[in-house]
Amino acid sequence: MASQRLRLAENEPGPFFVDETCIDCDTCRQLAPGVFDRSAGRGCSYVAHQPLTDEDRRDARLALIACPAGSIGAGDKQGLAQAARTFPVPVDAEVFYCGYAAADSYGASSYLIQRQAGNVLIDSPRAAVPLMTRLTQLGGVSLMFLSHRDDVADHARFAQRFACRRVLHAADASDDTREVEQLWDGDQPRQLADDLLSIPVPGHTRGSAALLYRNKYLFSGDHMWGTADGSRLTASRSVCWHSWPEQLASMERLLDFSFEWVLPGHGRRFQAGSPAQMRRAIEDLLRRLRQC
Numbered sequence: 179m180a181s182q183r184l185r186l187a188e189n190e191p192g193p194f195f196v197d198e199t200c201i202d203c204d205t206c207r208q209l210a211p212g213v214f215d216r217s218a219g220r221g222c223s224y225v226a227h228q229p230l231t232d233e234d235r236r237d238a239r240l241a242l243i244a245c246p247a248g249s250i251g252a253g254d255k256q257g258l259a260q261a262a263r264t265f266p267v268p269v270d271a272e273v274f275y276c277g278y279a280a281a282d283s284y285g286a287s288s289y290l291i292q293r294q295a296g297n298v299l300i301d302s303p304r305a306a307v308p309l310m311t312r313l314t315q316l317g318g319v320s321l322m323f324l325s326h327r328d329d330v331a332d333h334a335r336f337a338q339r340f341a342c343r344r345v346l347h348a349a350d351a352s353d354d355t356r357e358v359e360q361l362w363d364g365d366q367p368r369q370l371a372d373d374l375l376s377i378p379v380p381g382h383t384r385g386s387a388a389l390l391y392r393n394k395y396l397f398s399g400d401h402m403w404g405t406a407d408g409s410r411l412t413a414s415r416s417v418c419w420h421s422w423p424e425q426l427a428s429m430e431r432l433l434d435f436s437f438e439w440v441l442p443g444h445g446r447r448f449q450a451g452s453p454a455q456m457r458r459a460i461e462d463l464l465r466r467l468r469q470c
Contacts, residue, residue, distance in 0.1 A: 180251030192228035193253035200249040203285025210237035246279040278304040280331035286443035296320030305332035325399030326386040350385030381425020403445025
């Protein structure tokens with residue numbers, strides 16, 4: 179839990195606050211944009227507005243629970259137990275956001291697909307008991323897709339709890355992930371099920387891969403993501419650990435696929451109105467990045 183002693187001076191007076199341990203992962207700002215903002219000077223989040231509505235109070239509690247660094251505090255503990263049991267929260271149709279971001283993954287987002295053929299967990303959240311319990315109630319996890327080496331967090335604990343099959347590109351295997359059930363290789367897409375396609379997108383890391391679900395949802399890892407205002411896609415050379423030219427080439431290859439959503443590990447989600455609009459968004463992204 180956050181410390182009042184380390185409370186940031188920028189916080190608006192009131193029960194909710196952020197302390198100096200914030201790692202600037204953006205989790206709280208995504209969950210409760212009406213409450214949290216980013217301090218450009220410090221490079222971290224702070225409480226810009228104390229929550230006044232029931233909706234903002236709920237969102238602030240969810241942000242507190244999801245925070246990977248335990249950097250958010252609340253003077254009033256009412257509603258926190260319920261918030262802890264709320265995740266995963268709906269994103270669209272059968273796609274959910276898991277919350278409980280892990281510090282080991284620098285607060286990366288993890289997602290759940292609830293499907294009749296078996297639920298899929300994309301990247302690893304924190305292995306928190308309330309989340310494990312809720313996932314069990316939702317049907318468990320049959321497949322765990324790890325988009326790349328950075329966001330694996332508590333994958334082994336989820337595999338132990340749910341006996342799920344983990345999938346990771348072999349180029350991103352490490353001592354922590356060599357026991358993964360399915361290490362695949364190559365530069366060609368791999369069909370994991372009728373509605374699940376693994377697409378290699380090297381660049382951010384050598385073994386980065388995206389998961390395409392039902393030709394509608396692309397779980398992109400740290401390959402590309404939406405801007406804070408949701409107006410367009412973006413990516414950054416500054417967080418490319420393997421090869422920027424390969425990352426650009428991987429983006430271009432995504433033009434061969436049809437989808438309407440980009441759901442990243444880091445960064446904001448992006449929804450286009452149609453596959454054609456998504457294609458135009460990727461083309462626009464490539465034009466901008468190649469001009470840099």
